[in-house]
Amino acid sequence: MLSFIWFLIIGLVAGLLARLIMPGRDAMSLLATVLLGMAGSIIGGVISWAIWGNQTTGVPTSGLLLSIIGAIVLLAVFRMVKGRSSV
Numbered sequence: 001m002l003s004f005i006w007f008l009i010i011g012l013v014a015g016l017l018a019r020l021i022m023p024g025r026d027a028m029s030l031l032a033t034v035l036l037g038m039a040g041s042i043i044g045g046v047i048s049w050a051i052w053g054n055q056t057t058g059v060p061t062s063g064l065l066l067s068i069i070g071a072i073v074l075l076a077v078f079r080m081v082k083g084r085s086s087v
Helices: 002-021 030-052 064-085
Strands: none
Touching: 002 030, 002 064, 030 064
């Protein structure tokens, strides 16, 4: 249970920092920002696994830095898809 709470906290921090690093108008709620950071953490875990080959059990998570990088990648993809659909 405690690890899930940390996962939420890391998700919030990573999502907020990703949105701060990539300025722009995104109509995202706080929950969407947390989900962005949590998904970024999973993407960061996959990046970590691809680079270093770390074996994890369950959902792959990563440190804060790779979580932020994963959230930035996810936010960039979100903006590209959103931009395409509005045309």
